[in-house]
Amino acid sequence: MTSLRMRIALLLIVAIITVVGLATLAAVSVIGEPEPEGGLQPVLRQVELLARVASENGERARAAGIDIRDQPAAGQQDAKLTRILGNTLRDRGAAPAAVVTSTPGRVGKTASVQLPDSHWLVVDFPDFSPPRDAWFVLAGWITLIVLGVTVVALYFTSVLTRPLEMLQAAVARIGPDGVLAPLPETGSGELRATARALNHLSARLKAAMEGRMRLVAAAGHDLRTPMTRLRLRAEFLPEEDREKWLNDLDELDRIADSAISLVREEVQSQDLSEPVALDRLLKEIVSELTALKLRARLVSADQACVRAGALNLRRALRNLIVNAATHGKGATVELQTSNGQAIVTISDDGPGIPPELLDKAFEPFFRVDPARRQSVPGAGLGLAIAKEIIDRYGGTITLANRPGGGLVQKIAFNRA
Known part of the structure; x- marks a missing residue:
């Protein structure tokens, strides 16, 4: 519990x-x-009076309907009531034999008092015992x-x-930007204080994230000017060094562009009510990449519609497919629908990602090779940007290594 x-x-x-x-x-x-003697006193008094009447004139007593027998009433003796009845009769000056009996199936009990002539007075006796x-x-x-x-x-x-x-x-309503939705400051004093503290925390988090985004965007923008100067100076270098310098400057340029794009994805929002035909979008992306001589193919595509921003969703899926086509030696794309969800599976035949690094794959500037050697251009922000877009529209993305080699990227959206 x-x-x-x-x-x-x-x-x-x-x-x-x-x-x-x-x-x-x-x-x-x-x-x-409660003492039983106290409640039985009126009944005991009546029994005593009947016994006296029957003792003085038995014939008249019988004529009056009093039950007088040769033997006491049959049945099982109630020791407690027998003792109480005998003590009461002795206390009142009489000392006859007396017995209280009960008969199975009969309501109440029966009191039998011996008379001087050896006959027995038999009278009904109430049963004050608790109910069965x-x-x-x-x-x-x-x-x-x-x-x-x-x-x-x-x-x-x-x-x-x-x-x-x-x-x-409130915590469950945390947006993709990591900021809490405003809480109503109502209710008891403790509740209002808690809501006020959470609202202040949310405001501070939002301000800190916006400041971080502005810093990254400013840094990416400010890198443009020195890189332009370096590119101009590289033109005057010897031929054998010029190409290396220009390659490094191209990589810096891509990093700056990707950083600015990542900031834009985190601070911009787009209407979620726009329906997007996911199967058609995947066909267009695969056709575009095939025209660019990248190895990508769409093996199956169920009809599915999701609610998202068309341009941003195109960019996220394109980044993922390009990542599989370039780093994974070819991308195989599938779209299936199941239990109200549209599931996009992107598989490749590359080396995959070491299991201990799978959780870090969506971090900005992530590279599998710590030495940052790269055989294809890239800044390491494609997965981070794609995840930011997918999370914003309520989707999920997971990575897993294939048993036979390669990486599987699985994206799931709720169908519109």
Whole structure:
């Protein structure tokens, strides 16, 4: 039982039932068990009077309908009531034999008092013992208490944990930019203070991220001027050194362009209500890359429509397919629909990514080779930009190595 709500509810239920039980025990201990003699005194008085009447004139007693027999009534003797009846008769000056019996299937008991002439007076005797189903009544009473306490505990537990549910919902609404949605500063004092603190935290996070993005964009932009000067100076270098300098400057240029593009993807937003035909988009991208002499093919494409920004989604998928076509020796693209989702699978035949580096593949400027040797151009931001776009439109992307070699990129979107 790991739920805080269930723990609080169980605590309340146990506490209330324990208090009720202790209060009941205390009340029973103070009041005490009622003495049976006190409740039986009127009945015992009547039995005594009937015994006297029957002793003085048996014939008249029989004529009056009093039951007088030669033997006491049959049945199982009730020792406690027999003792009480005998003590009462002796206390009142009479000392006859007396017995109280009960008969199975018969309601009540029977009192038999011996008369002086050895006959027996037989009278009905009320049964003051607890009902036979007393335990069922007690169990029903306890069940009602438990049910009532459970309902009350669950209600108040729900009230107590409602602020936590609000905080959980707020955290679940964190946007792709990592910023919390504004929380309403209403409710109790503690709840308002918590919401206010989270709103301040969200504002500070947003300001910090925007500052970071401006810094990266400014750095990428400021690199343009010195790189242009270096490119001009490289023209005057000897032929054997000029090509190396120009290659390094081209790589710096790509890094700067990719950094600026990454910043734009993180700070810009696009309408999510635009339906995009994913199968048509993949066909266009694969045709474009094939025309550029890249090894890419679309083996299957189910019809699927998703809600996203068409231009940004094209860019993300193009980056992923280009990555497989260049670094993976060819890209194989599939589009399948299942359980309300559109799943794009991009496979290649390259070396893949070491398992310990799969979680770092979406970090900016990531390279599998720590020495940064590269046989194809790239700044290491293609996967980072693609993931930023896919996350923004509610999709997911995962990477996995194929058993026979190569990398599998799987992208899933909810169908529109």
